[in-house]
Amino acid sequence: MQIFDPESKEVFLWECLLVLVILYNFIVIPFRIAFDTTTSHLWLGIDLAADLIFIMDIFLRFRMAYIDQGECITDLQKIAQNYLATYLKMNLAASLPLDLMARLFFPQLSVLILAILRIPRLLRLSQFFRIFRRWETNVEINPALVRMTELVLIIFLIDHWVACIWFWIGKSMIAYGDSWLINSNLDTAPIATQYMKSLYWSITTLTTVGYGDITPTSNLEIAFTLIVMILGVSMYAFIIGNVASVVSSLDASQARFREQLDQVQSYMRDRKIPAFLQAQVRDYYQYLWECNRDTSFDRDFLDEIPNSLKTKIYLYLYQELLEKVPLFKNADPACIEALVVKLKPRILPPNDYIIREEQLGHEMYFIQRGEVQAFSEKTGKVYRIMSAGSFFGEIALVYSTRRTASVKTLSYCELFVLLKEDFDSVLDNYPHFAKQVKEIAQQRYNTE
Ligand code: CMP
Structure with missing residues (x-):
């Protein structure tokens, strides 16, 4: 029986697909709850395909080797025991076809209820993070690129969720005649415009304090705006810090080399070393870089293992x-x-x-x-x-x-x-x- 190596190309591709499905659920579920859109057969088909991938993943995990204390475990029984003890229950809960059964037994149910019944799918979020952690240690991918992609996706999801909640609050407040949607003449606008404006508000409020063209009117909206502003301040600091460190580590050895060369050059300039000699030293470092990359690091690292x-x-x-x-x-x-x-x-x-x-x-x-x-x-x-x-x-x-x-x-x-x-x-x-x-x-x- 075939056992899959978690580091193999096939598993990598499968996990890419899983990440897409997790993202799909994280985008579509809050959108449907907030905007209460009617679902067509096409969406039903995509939902079913997404659910099928989750279910297939459960079977696959019983055949997937795992790493335990540095050792790759390929024994089927141990794999099953490990899966049972760790993520099986959560993955089963995330795959419960509640909405499908509801459709069969209660065909009149609203889109909102059907979307709410899909909420357990969100339990797969922890797997999203686990997959990214593993990709970071994958030999073939630049870990900084993995972290950057993860960061961009998380930022987008937070913006999207805030946009959906903001729209949902506005929509609920229409009944009281005190809503940002009425104030901005968006209560009767097409869904695409409503979503774009909500997302625009969410991104501007999270990253700055907003432009003031879309403003909260009801108390509930003001309270939510305040929360988003506070969230934005902390999230912004976190993101800027992370993006900076990820960008600088995209090519860690190049960054180290550049720093080393800068030090050498400023040393030679301070000591007024003749220009022709400085050029020779620069050529030497250039050769080191082109042919050998960063050998200084090798020594420190190899001394430790x-x-x-x-x-x-x-x-x-x-x-x-x-x-x-x-x-x-x-x-x-x-x-x-x-x-x-x-x-x-x-x-x-x-x-x-x-x-x-x-x-x-x-x-x-x-x-x-x-x-x-x-x-x-x-x-x-x-x-x-x-x-x-x-x-x-x-x-x-x-x-x-x-x-x-x-x-x-x-x-x-x-x-x-x-x-x-x-x-x-x-x-x-x-x-x-x-x-x-x-x-x-x-x-x-x-x-x-
Ligand atoms: P050593 O004498 O330690 O230092 C100079 C080196 O040049 C020498 O070792 C040899 O490796 C090399 N060398 C000296 N003479 C010859 C030769 N005739 N042919 C090839 N290599 C030589």
């Missing part, structure tokens, strides 16, 4: 390097795992000296991208131009001697650095790997 997970993430992050360096391709997987957590990425601009001849050496390098040149500064002889997949700086480590050549970048280079102590411990533990490195070091040492 357990070693086994960290190794898996490094294996994925350094996949390109592991594929390019022949030495790694033939190595023992355990050796790669030990190495990968020790490697530190370094990005260098063109014409930068990485190693100077005759100096002491404390690390070696692997090239992921770019080109470097090993040469002698004394004779000017170029020993070798190395590109992605090569490594250098190993001779000083293997023979404990001074650097045998200088190495400088010929283009922007993405390198990985391995410190001497880490290099030594890997060589001690993995003799096959050690043998290969030593062989290459010896060949190079002899060809100088």
Whole structure:
């Protein structure tokens, strides 16, 4: 029997449909109650389809895996128990076909009563929030976009509900001849105009204090307006705060990068660094951004997670390097795992000296991208131009001697650095790997 993965595409599409149905009920029910519109066969059809989706969802939940304390539960019995203990009762109550039965048994019932009988559908609101919470953690969607969509929908629903209540109060007050509808000459207007004017009043009153073209006349209307104004003030503060934080996190890494670049630029301006040098630093950051995005964040985040997970993430992050360096391709997987957590990425601009001849050496390098040149500064002889997949700086480590050549970048280079102590411990533990490195070091040492 098929069990659905809550993270799968099918479930995502199904939940999109559910959100639409929940929204439909939240829009249509208060509208029908307030405006008391006659329902056509088309609306009856849509109501039935919406109800059917809710009922199908109940069956589907019995086949939907769930996450419990980080573990994905796929056992049918456990899924059913969990559903019974959590949302089943509420979902059943939300799907009760009260209006349908009323239509069958009492065909004369008014639209208002039928709409009221659909109120239990609104119990699905909690599911609306649960779905959005899950989407926020979905790997494929930007969480800020999910939060933004949720916020816009909630704002619209609040505006819509306030508009419906405002219209309903106005309509009820017509009998007493003291209504905002009479005052604004809207008591006999078409429903579309009445709704638009109500929504217009609701949005202007919630976001500002309104334009004053539609004003409350009866005491009840004044009281409701006051409540909406107070609600508007608090809602506005909440929304502005949320929208600001969501917009800034839409691309969190870009925001972080921009902040970093601003700091660097103001530092250089304050210290009056020459313009050509400032341009070089800017170019460097530009390269960092275009090719690597935000690497500063990786470190902090990876330091906090357990070693086994960290190794898996490094294996994925350094996949390109592991594929390019022949030495790694033939190595023992355990050796790669030990190495990968020790490697530190370094990005260098063109014409930068990485190693100077005759100096002491404390690390070696692997090239992921770019080109470097090993040469002698004394004779000017170029020993070798190395590109992605090569490594250098190993001779000083293997023979404990001074650097045998200088190495400088010929283009922007993405390198990985391995410190001497880490290099030594890997060589001690993995003799096959050690043998290969030593062989290459010896060949190079002899060809100088
Ligand atoms: P090391 O001596 O530690 O620092 C300079 C590096 O340049 C050296 O290690 C080698 O990795 C590299 N190198 C030196 N000579 C050669 C050569 N003939 N061919 C390739 N690489 C070399």
